[in-house]
Amino acid sequence: MAIYLKTGKEESVVAEMNAQVRAIVEAAIIDVETRGDAAVREMSNKFDKWDRDSYQLTPAEIQACLDSLSDQELKDIEFAQTQVRRFAEHQKAALRDIEVETLPGVILGHKNIPVNSVGCYVPGGKYPMVASAHMSVLTANVAGVKRIVSCAPPYKGKPSAAIVAAQHLAGANEIYALGGIQAVAAMAIGTQTIKPVDMLVGPGNAFVAEAKRQLFGRVGIDLFAGPTETLIIADETVDGELCAVDLLGQAEHGINSPAILLTNSEQLAKDTMAEVERQLTILPTADAARQSWEEYGQVIVAESYDEMLAIADDLASEHVQIMTDRDDWFKDNLTNYGALFLGPRTNVSFGDKCIGTNHTLPTKKAARFTGGLWVGKFIKTCTYQKVLTDEASAHVGEHCSRLCALEGFSGHGEQANIRVRRYGNRTVAPYSAVQPE
Numbered sequence: 001m002a003i004y005l006k007t008g009k010e011e012s013v014v015a016e017m018n019a020q021v022r023a024i025v026e027a028a029i030i031d032v033e034t035r036g037d038a039a040v041r042e043m044s045n046k047f048d049k050w051d052r053d054s055y056q057l058t059p060a061e062i063q064a065c066l067d068s069l070s071d072q073e074l075k076d077i078e079f080a081q082t083q084v085r086r087f088a089e090h091q092k093a094a095l096r097d098i099e100v101e102t103l104p105g106v107i108l109g110h111k112n113i114p115v116n117s118v119g120c121y122v123p124g125g126k127y128p129m130v131a132s133a134h135m136s137v138l139t140a141n142v143a144g145v146k147r148i149v150s151c152a153p154p155y156k157g158k159p160s161a162a163i164v165a166a167q168h169l170a171g172a173n174e175i176y177a178l179g180g181i182q183a184v185a186a187m188a189i190g191t192q193t194i195k196p197v198d199m200l201v202g203p204g205n206a207f208v209a210e211a212k213r214q215l216f217g218r219v220g221i222d223l224f225a226g227p228t229e230t231l232i233i234a235d236e237t238v239d240g241e242l243c244a245v246d247l248l249g250q251a252e253h254g255i256n257s258p259a260i261l262l263t264n265s266e267q268l269a270k271d272t273m274a275e276v277e278r279q280l281t282i283l284p285t286a287d288a289a290r291q292s293w294e295e296y297g298q299v300i301v302a303e304s305y306d307e308m309l310a311i312a313d314d315l316a317s318e319h320v321q322i323m324t325d326r327d328d329w330f331k332d333n334l335t336n337y338g339a340l341f342l343g344p345r346t347n348v349s350f351g352d353k354c355i356g357t358n359h360t361l362p363t364k365k366a367a368r369f370t371g372g373l374w375v376g377k378f379i380k381t382c383t384y385q386k387v388l389t390d391e392a393s394a395h396v397g398e399h400c401s402r403l404c405a406l407e408g409f410s411g412h413g414e415q416a417n418i419r420v421r422r423y424g425n426r427t428v429a430p431y432s433a434v435q436p437e
Contacts, residue, residue: 062175110384139373189218323344400412
């Protein structure tokens with residue numbers, strides 16, 4: 001039986017907070033739907049203290065952002081985008097159109113078609129999340145999306161030059177200095193000045209995530225990407241210092257980012273907890289990381305590797321860092337996770353920033369039924385069918401007619417019957433089932 005040396009907030013408290021977020025988001029979306037640009041401007045002023053004639057950046061403003069960055073900063077952005085693009089291109093190559101003859105004269109197939117327009121949200125109010133531009137805009141570009149809109153909030157009173165550069169270099173067609181619920185709602189619903197998109201992607205805070213959830217159906221979304229979650233699965237092959245660094249490195253995302261240590265070593269658990277406290281005294285972002293750790297952090301000591309596996313699958317964490325003497329065993333047996341980071345030489349930060357895999361990943365146990373954002377999320381796999389011969393049409397029609405009768409769909413059945421009459425030269429009474437010969 002696992003021992004919980006540290007637990008986070010009670011689920012009832014979290015549920016109450018979520019309910020408050022839902023109510024705020026619902027009202028904001030209705031406001032944007034009703035008043036359009038006026039509502040967007042009002043919320044931008046209220047939440048970001050940000051107003052301008054047009055929230056869309058001009059080519060001159062975009063170029064000024066590029067010019068303000070050093071050569072090294074641009075090279076680092078280009079390095080990250082090269083890695084993301086390279087992996088996305090390999091993923092796209094794994095998708096292929098098919099066409100097969102399943103019966104004589106019956107052709108079935110599918111085509112992979114990019115969505116026409118995408119709205120990409122890039123978080124940036126607290127930290128300028130440059131990497132999120134690569135993950136959403138660039139991946140949509142590789143997929144072949146025709147119109148890519150990208151929104152990021154102002155950072156310290158103006159557009160973040162690094163985010164704008166990343167959005168532009170990744171291939172955004174329209175770049176807006178706009179954040180929060182207002183950005184997501186404007187892209188999904190449309191306003192007097194912003195044409196709506198077909199799909200929303202990208203991570204964000206609890207309000208952005210809830211806005212995407214409420215807008216799903218009106219537009220497509222990539223997944224539910226809430227506050228960052230990190231699970232470290234470790235044994236005595238690593239030390240408390242390394243575990244603490246990897247926990248706090250993700251806890252700094254915000255005050256509600258769960259960071260969990262799951263181990264079969266009580267000594268490692270205690271060492272890690274002590275190291276967390278020590279590092280919080282020197283970590284520059286300790287204000288956010290400490291609150292996140294104190295309110296959402298957990299330390300779990302399991303009795304065995306099998307129990308660690310079971311607990312990890314139940315947690316279904318966004319990021320799972322594995323540092324054990326059997327990393328590949330976990331890779332082969334874990335089923336619920338957003339992304340794996342195998343061994344002490346890698347870490348979640350590599351995946352977040354530049355190694356090439358996508359960092360927009362499922363949270364809140366959504367990893368039980370979906371993976372993260374990838375090039376395939378922007379592509380619709382659409383089927384088609386073609387019947388080449390009279391014989392094939394009549395043959396399929398006979399079966400279809402009887403199956404429609406079984407379900408009571410007489411109109412459906414007549415669609416089959418007329419083909420049997422015309423192409424099979426058989427007498428079939430209207431709205432009756434074709435009888436076997």
